[in-house]
Structures are given as C-alpha cells and as structure tokens.
Amino acid sequence: MGHGGKCWAMHHIQGYGYPTFLIQAPLGLYLAEIFVLLGAGFTLAAKLAWSVGVLAGAWGAYALVRHWLTRGAMPDVPIGPEERTGYGSRDAAISFAAVTAGLLYTYFPYHIADLYVRGALNDALLLGWLPWLFLVFDRLLLGGATPGWTRRLGIAMLVLAGTLLTHTFALLSIAPLLVTFVLFRLAFIWRAGGFPWRTILLAAAGGAGALLLTSIFLIPLLTEGRYLQQQVYVSNTYDFRNHFVQIGQFFSPYWGFGYSDDPIGANDGMPFQLGALLILFAVVAPFVGLRRQARLRAEMGYLWGMGLALLFVMSPLAQPLWEAAPALAVIQFPWRFLALAGFLFSLLAAVVAWNLLPLHVPEIRPPTQTAEGLLVVALLGIYASTPYIRANLSPVEPWREDGRAIIAFENEHPDMIAYTEWVKQPFIKTPMSADYLSPDYAEHNGSAGPLTRLQIISGQGMVTSQYSRGSSSGGVVQMATPGEVRINEFYFPGWQVTIDGQPVTAWRADPMGVIAVDGRQANTGSMRALAQPSRAQWER
Numbered sequence: 001m002g003h004g005g006k007c008w009a010m011h012h013i014q015g016y017g018y019p020t021f022l023i024q025a026p027l028g029l030y031l032a033e034i035f036v037l038l039g040a041g042f043t044l045a046a047k048l049a050w051s052v053g054v055l056a057g058a059w060g061a062y063a064l065v066r067h068w069l070t071r072g073a074m075p076d077v078p079i080g081p082e083e084r085t086g087y088g089s090r091d092a093a094i095s096f097a098a099v100t101a102g103l104l105y106t107y108f109p110y111h112i113a114d115l116y117v118r119g120a121l122n123d124a125l126l127l128g129w130l131p132w133l134f135l136v137f138d139r140l141l142l143g144g145a146t147p148g149w150t151r152r153l154g155i156a157m158l159v160l161a162g163t164l165l166t167h168t169f170a171l172l173s174i175a176p177l178l179v180t181f182v183l184f185r186l187a188f189i190w191r192a193g194g195f196p197w198r199t200i201l202l203a204a205a206g207g208a209g210a211l212l213l214t215s216i217f218l219i220p221l222l223t224e225g226r227y228l229q230q231q232v233y234v235s236n237t238y239d240f241r242n243h244f245v246q247i248g249q250f251f252s253p254y255w256g257f258g259y260s261d262d263p264i265g266a267n268d269g270m271p272f273q274l275g276a277l278l279i280l281f282a283v284v285a286p287f288v289g290l291r292r293q294a295r296l297r298a299e300m301g302y303l304w305g306m307g308l309a310l311l312f313v314m315s316p317l318a319q320p321l322w323e324a325a326p327a328l329a330v331i332q333f334p335w336r337f338l339a340l341a342g343f344l345f346s347l348l349a350a351v352v353a354w355n356l357l358p359l360h361v362p363e364i365r366p367p368t369q370t371a372e373g374l375l376v377v378a379l380l381g382i383y384a385s386t387p388y389i390r391a392n393l394s395p396v397e398p399w400r401e402d403g404r405a406i407i408a409f410e411n412e413h414p415d416m417i418a419y420t421e422w423v424k425q426p427f428i429k430t431p432m433s434a435d436y437l438s439p440d441y442a443e444h445n446g447s448a449g450p451l452t453r454l455q456i457i458s459g460q461g462m463v464t465s466q467y468s469r470g471s472s473s474g475g476v477v478q479m480a481t482p483g484e485v486r487i488n489e490f491y492f493p494g495w496q497v498t499i500d501g502q503p504v505t506a507w508r509a510d511p512m513g514v515i516a517v518d519g520r521q522a523n524t525g526s527m528r529a530l531a532q533p534s535r536a537q538w539e540r
Contacts, residue, residue, distance in 0.1 A: 011403030015432030016490045022220055027165040028122040042401040053128035058102035060131030065350050066098035096374040101350035103378040107385040108346055109275045110338040116391045117257050122167040129163040130343050141185045145198045160210035172331050177340055184302045229419045234329040236415040243333040244316040245272045255388050272335055277381050281349035288355050296351050303348040310341040353377045402443040407436040420490050422513030431488055446470040459483015487515040
C-alpha cells in the first residue's frame with residue numbers, strides 16, 4: 001500500500017506523516033534542494049543555504065544604507081562628480097558606512113544564534129530578505145509614478161512574495177514591520193510635497209501583488225489548515241508566556257546552546273543579548289539627532305523608535321498586549337522579534353557612526369579619516385561577536401540526515417507532536433517507532449525502511465512486501481479471508497486508495513485517525529494497494 005504527495009512529510013509524528021509543508025513556507029527548502037541536486041549532502045546543503053542567506057543579508061544592508069546616504073533620505077542633496085573618486089572621496093566614505101552596516105548586521109548576536117544555536121534555516125534566511133525588502137519598497141515609494149515605476153513595482157512584489165514564501169512567521173512579523181516603514185516613508189513624502197495618493201496606490205499594489213504570488217502557499221494553508229489540531233502550536237513548549245525576554249537578558253553577555261525554557265529567564269539556555277555595540281549606538285542615537293541637524297535624522301528616529309517598540313513587545317511588560325491579540329500566540333516565541341530589532345539597530349548603528357564622523361564638514365574630519373573610523377567600528381562589531389562563532393562542531397552521524405533525526409526529536413519533546421483533527425487520543429509511539437530504532441533501518445534516494453507501513457487488523461492474511469518513500473508508500477498483502485487492512489498513515493482530505501489499480505473506499509480508523517481499507521480480494525492472487533493524494537489536492 002502507499003501514499004504520495006508533495007506536501008507530505010513521511011517521517012513526522014513517529015512515521016504517520018504530517019502535511020508539514022502545508023504550514024511551513026517552502027522557499028528556503030527549495031534553496032537547499034538546489035544544493036542537494038548538485039550533489040551535496042543534507043547537512044552541507046543546509047550550510048550552503050545559510051551562507052547564501054548571510055551573504056544576501058550583508059549585501060542588502062550595504063545596499064540599503066548606501067541608498068539612504070546617497071539618494072533615499074536626502075534626494076535634494078546629490079553627490080557631486082568631484083566627490084565620487086578617490087579613497088578619500090565622499091563616495092568612498094559612504095561605501096565604508098554601508099560596509100559597516102553589512103558587518104554589524106551579519107555579526108549581531110541573534111543572527112549568530114539563529115545559525116549556531118537554533119539551526120533555524122528559514123528563520124535565518126528571512127534575515128537575508130529583510131534589507132532588500134526595505135530597499136525595494138523605499139525605491140518604489142521615493143520614485144513614485146516617475147518612469148520606471150512598473151519595474152520598481154514588479155521587483156517589490158517579487159521580493160515581498162519571496163519573503164512571505166520563506167517563513168510563515170513573516171506574515172505576522174515582517175509584513176507588519178514593512179507596513180510601519182511604508183507609512184513612515186509616505187508621511188515623509190507627504191510633508192515634502194503634498195498628499196502622495198499615487199504613491200499610496202503603488203504601495204498597495206506592491207502588497208496585493210505579493211499576496212497574489214504567495215497565494216500558492218496561502219490558499220492551502222487557510223483552507224486545509226483547519227484539519228490540523230491547532231492547540232499544540234500555542235501550548236506547552238509553544239506557549240508564548242514561557243518565552244518573554246527579561247530586560248536584563250538584552251544586556252547579558254551570556255551565551256549558551258540550550259533552549260528557551262525558563263518563564264522568568266534566570267535559567268534560559270539560549271542567549272538573547274542585543275550586542276554591546278548595537279546597545280551603545282542605540283543609547284547615543286537620540287543625542288546625535290538632537291545635537292544638530294544630522295543627515296538621516298528622520299530615518300534614525302524611525303529605526304530607534306521601532307527598535308525600542310520591538311524590545312518592548314518581547315518583554316513581559318507586553319503580556320497584556322499578547323493576551324488581548326490571540327493571533328499573536330501563533331508567533332510562539334516573543335524573542336523571535338530579536339531578528340527584527342537587530343536588523344533595525346544594525347542600520348541605526350551604521351547611520352549614527354556616519355553622523356558622528358561628519359563628512360560634510362571637511363575641516364573637522366577629512367573623508368579619509370571618516371572611512372577609517374567607520375572601518376574601525378565595523379571591525380569592533382566582528383571582534384565583539386567572535387566568541388559566539390566558536391561552536392564545538394560534532395561529526396555528522398548518518399542518522400542525523402534521515403528520518404531518525406525527526407524521531408529522536410519527537411522522543412525528546414513529546415509535547416511538540418502535532419495531530420490531525422481526527423486523532424481521538426494523544427500518543428507518543430506508533431507501530432513504526434521501533435522500526436526507526438532498528439539497526440536495519442536505512443534510507444536510500446528517499447526510500448526508507450523497513451517500516452511497518454501496512455497492518456492486517458482483521459481477517460486472515462499476510463503482508464508480503466511494503467515500502468516507504470518520500471512521496472509514496474505501499475506494498476503487497478495476501479488475504480485469505482475478508483478483513484481490514486490499515487495503512488499506517490494519517491488520513492487527510494485528498495487521499496485516494498486503489499487496490500490492484502482500481503479505486504476503493506477508505507475510511508478513518510479510530511482512535512489514531514489513520515487510513516483503513518477493506519482487504520476483500522479474489523480467491524487467487526494478492527492484493528496490491530496504493531493510497532495516494534489526488535493530483536488536484538496535493539500537487540500544488
């Protein structure tokens with residue numbers, strides 16, 4: 001008997017499988033799959049995907065700050081041709097400021113924790129999208145309806161869609177943050193030249209277009225997610241009340257490789273520091289803005305204010321807000337907002353450093369010294385985070401790259417096992433749990449086994465062969481008398497069951513909610529059964 005489907009994860013829930021990719025955005029996994037197809041193992045593919053995200057984030061932060069310093073924030077103060085050449089030029093100093101932003105963003109502690117502590121591929125890849133998202137929407141808004149708006153709009157749609165398709169978390173966090181930036185920029189444009197109704201329409205079109213592009217993921221999520229028990233995602237380990245960040249943890253130098261498992265924060269095994277350099281520049285920023293008419297003062301105000309707002313949302317002080325907005329519970333871990341806070345404060349630090357080393361008053365500090373000062377700031381950012389990248393790496397054992405890794409995680413964290421709505425009683429073991437621990441277990445080219453995928457529940461017969469693959473499973477059953485044959489796979493809308501190539505009626509077997517069929521057969525021969533989702537249902 002068998003099953004197949006593009007969104008089905010075969011090994012989850014102790015082998016019963018789960019529509020994981022119904023709720024998990026796919027783009028980061030597609031990126032890693034490119035490296036797998038090129039011959040890399042799963043671990044190496046994940047590392048290469050992480051590397052792409054890190055480099056994209058650094059480049060994006062560089063491009064965003066350079067955009068602000070040259071055009072974005074002060075479009076009426078262009079860089080003259082005489083200032084564009086030479087190491088000591090204004091343009092070179094701008095490049096150093098942008099490099100500073102990229103390095104601070106790359107090395108801020110939570111970014112490193114995403115890689116070395118959490119091992120969270122999609123979370124880390126979101127950091128690669130963030131600066132590009134702000135950049136393309138800023139260009140769209142500042143350019144308005146001037147020539148080239150269609151290209152700017154198309155790029156904004158694609159970048160936002162890519163962000164939303166990388167992690168479901170982006171829908172509840174990055175999208176609202178982008179809205180605040182769009183509103184900030186629209187207010188900036190309005191103050192400079194009247195109500196920007198055309199620009200507002202462009203911004204709305206960018207968001208709507210991105211949602212349409214993301215609908216290939218969102219529509220199945222919204223229509224079929226109701227078949228999954230939702231409580232597991234917001235309770236026990238996933239209860240947001242256990243994961244607020246205490247104020248002192250933002251300043252603590254502690255670094256660990258454990259879990260966020262202490263509601264009061266005293267014994268958390270995971271670090272939540274913002275980083276000494278980012279904290280220093282955040283403290284200095286208001287005084288830089290108030291002391292004189294600094295360039296980018298408006299941007300500094302936005303970055304500083306939103307950064308502080310995110311720190312508040314992560315703290316226990318914001319618990320009433322979380323309680324009042326039940327949708328926030330799906331975020332699960334308030335400390336996830338550290339990614340966004342680190343992004344904002346990294347940009348703020350680079351802009352503050354730029355303002356503290358004033359280029360526009362050459363008699364105070366020539367451009368060469370400005371560039372060198374910014375480089376020192378960037379190197380300090382790297383040096384401050386060096387201890388956090390000295391992880392003790394372990395050899396990659398074979399079981400860590402196949403289904404046994406999932407089973408080991410579920411055995412360690414049974415409260416994180418999710419169920420479909422047809423499961424009548426919780427469980428932590430299945431008929432396949434022992435198979436995964438067998439020394440004979442092996443996987444090859446997506447085929448796993450031996451797994452107890454088929455079971456005869458009633459009647460007389462024998463399972464003569466069975467198989468389990470990433471997109472299908474099946475086997476041969478010989479039945480002497482009519483009876484029930486159970487396919488150890490969660491029932492889910494869209495499954496189709498065939499016996500000897502002919503469709504048959506299947507039902508849900510209680511209490512586990514798995515697939516069952518009538519094992520009736522002819523007096524001669526064997527029954528070959530295949531259970532699979534219909535193409536219309538699963539091949540999205």
